[in-house]
Amino acid sequence: MTTSSLAHLYSKSACCAVPSAIREISKLVDLPEMKSLAGGWPDPAVFPAEDIRRIATEQLSKNADQVLQYGTTEGLVDLRRELAKLAGRRYGIKCTADHILLTHGAAQGMDLACRVMIDPDDVVLVGLPTYFGGTGSIMACCGELLGVEIDDDGINTHQVADHLRVLKNSGKRAKGIYVIPNFQNPTGATLSRKRRKHLIELAATYDLVIFEDDPYGDLRFEGDHLPSLMALDTAGRVIHMRSMSKTFAPGLRVAWIIGQADVVRKMVVAKQFVDVATNTLAQYILLEFISSGLLEKRIELNNQYYKRKRDFMLEQLETHFPAEVQWNRPAGGFFIFVKLPDAMDASELLTDAVKHNVAFVAGAPFFIDQSGKNTFRLSYSQSSEAVIEAAVAELGKLIKKRVIIKNA
Ligand SMILES: Cc1ncc(COP(=O)(O)O)c(C=O)c1O
Structure with a gap:
């Protein structure tokens, strides 16, 4: 050619x-x-694989008209209800189906969150180091990245505070902070409880959104689970991204975000023009997998x-x-x-x-x-x-x- x-x-x-x-x-x-x-x-x-094969076969024999059909952009309402219950039970997050959007991977969740929140030149604070899928989504919206040291307790929130002060004094708009709170990619570090609270305070002081990317949170081998940033936040500043890729099957590409209802609605509109809706069959499989206690x-x-x-x-x-x-x-x-x-x-x-x-x-x-x-x-x-x-x-x-x- x-x-x-x-x-x-x-x-x-x-x-x-x-x-x-x-x-x-x-x-x-x-x-x-x-x-x-x-x-x-x-x-x-x-x-x-065996459970997925069995559930898929059952769904296709009993329910083909629905599982092969387009779904709503938000995702199956029964699944969103089930996920809301799971969020309360496992992550201490109080939410309803209206706060949840199904996505194709947490990668899509972050892309949609950035489309809705990031304008060119908006500054987003990120870990040094951090997962480049997160920074990639911010850069694709022409956002500007500012690095913050990561140590054994996760992102250094005192350095976050210093950066935010300097930015504010120079008249620049910091829009948000991207955090992987549990077993971070690539360092494996977990954000301490104290720093989680500090981040929430900083977000309120400087009017920020927190992108909480938590695909590894369920994979805790020892010690107690720490409250998610979303569970600590009373102001609705957190967009919480979860993924089924690490605990279920990444090839099915099912993930979900939780956010305040207005933000979710904005993300739903953004998703309508990206891929209309998340894979229907995968959602029905996940619904059965969760509701039967298998997950x-x-x-x-x-x-x-x-x-x-x-x-x-x-x-x-x-x-x-x-x-x-x-x-x-x-x-x-x-x-x-x-x-x-x-x-x-x-x-x-x-x-x-x-x-x-x-x-x-x-x-x-x-x-x-x-x-x-x-x-x-x-x-x-x-x-x-x-x-x-x-x-x-x-x-x-x-x-x-x-x-x-x-x-x-
Ligand atoms: C921190 C982080 N966020 C998001 C993702 C993307 O996950 P998903 O398969 O749900 O798109 C990954 C994948 O490795 C990851 O490490």
């Missing part, structure tokens, strides 16, 4: 959007010989399963990584975040590792200021113990070689 460039006609939004580094690395991970600790995908071994049983089983994997990876790190390397011990989720000595570059290590058929995700793409060059993310979720052991051992060897050269 002969083509002439249309680049000069691209929209501002298309020019603001940047590709995801994770999607790029997925191509590598697909190679059969690759021992990958890269993808933050769930392990297919715990997909509830909560599945969450318990998954947590035992992923806890074993986390413990196994931590043991392997202790065995194979040299003393110069640091990492955290997440209380849940899928990720361990590794810090190499300052002068080492994790993307150079990755290039080397790929030659030895080992993959991980270098940390720098998660940092909007391009810092974090000496960091990388390991995921224990998807790989077998054999792969985790072999990959960590290989990485340990490669890191030790670099440490020796650096110290020579």
Whole structure:
């Protein structure tokens, strides 16, 4: 086909959007010989495939007229009612079906939230580092990003307060803050209770919206669940995004947002022009899966399963990584975040590792200021113990070689 460039006609939004580094690395991970600790995908071994097959068959035999039909943009009302009950029971969030919108993944939830809330040049505070799906949605609306340090207690809210003060004095509009409160991607860090409360106070003082992205919250292996930001907020400033991708099946692309009714209505209008409605069959399957109690049983089983994997990876790190390397011990989720000595570059290590058929995700793409060059993310979720052991051992060897050269 002969083509002439249309680049000069691209929209501002298309020019603001940047590709995801994770999607790029997925191509590598697909190679059969690759021992990958890269993808933050769930392990297919715990997909509830049998239950999904049974429910789908039942639905298609009894209810085909409805399950193959378009649905409303908001999502099935029975499912939204069931999700409202689940939100009260598990997350301490008081809401009704009117506060809920079904989406194709939390990724779509964040995209719609940004369409509704972010104007070009609005500033949104994000973690250093943070998941680039979140920053990507903000950038696609031409929002401006401002980074805030993340430590073991999650995003540093004192630094958030400093940034907000400076921004206000310079006459700039901070619109919001993007937070992954539980077992954050990529650090595995959980926002402390104290900081959760502080964030809510700051949002009220500076008139902000909080984008609370919580796809990992159900995956807690130990300790008590902390209240969600939405449960602590009495002013309706939080848009709470949940996903079924990590506890059910990401391929079905079902997720949901909770927000105040007016905000949800705005997001419904935005979704009408994106994809009209969320997959109807997937919603009926999820409705049955939740209402029959299978989801909560599945969450318990998954947590035992992923806890074993986390413990196994931590043991392997202790065995194979040299003393110069640091990492955290997440209380849940899928990720361990590794810090190499300052002068080492994790993307150079990755290039080397790929030659030895080992993959991980270098940390720098998660940092909007391009810092974090000496960091990388390991995921224990998807790989077998054999792969985790072999990959960590290989990485340990490669890191030790670099440490020796650096110290020579
Ligand atoms: C923090 C975070 N938010 C959102 C998503 C997207 O999830 P979904 O599959 O629901 O779109 C991911 C996926 O890895 C994630 O890590």
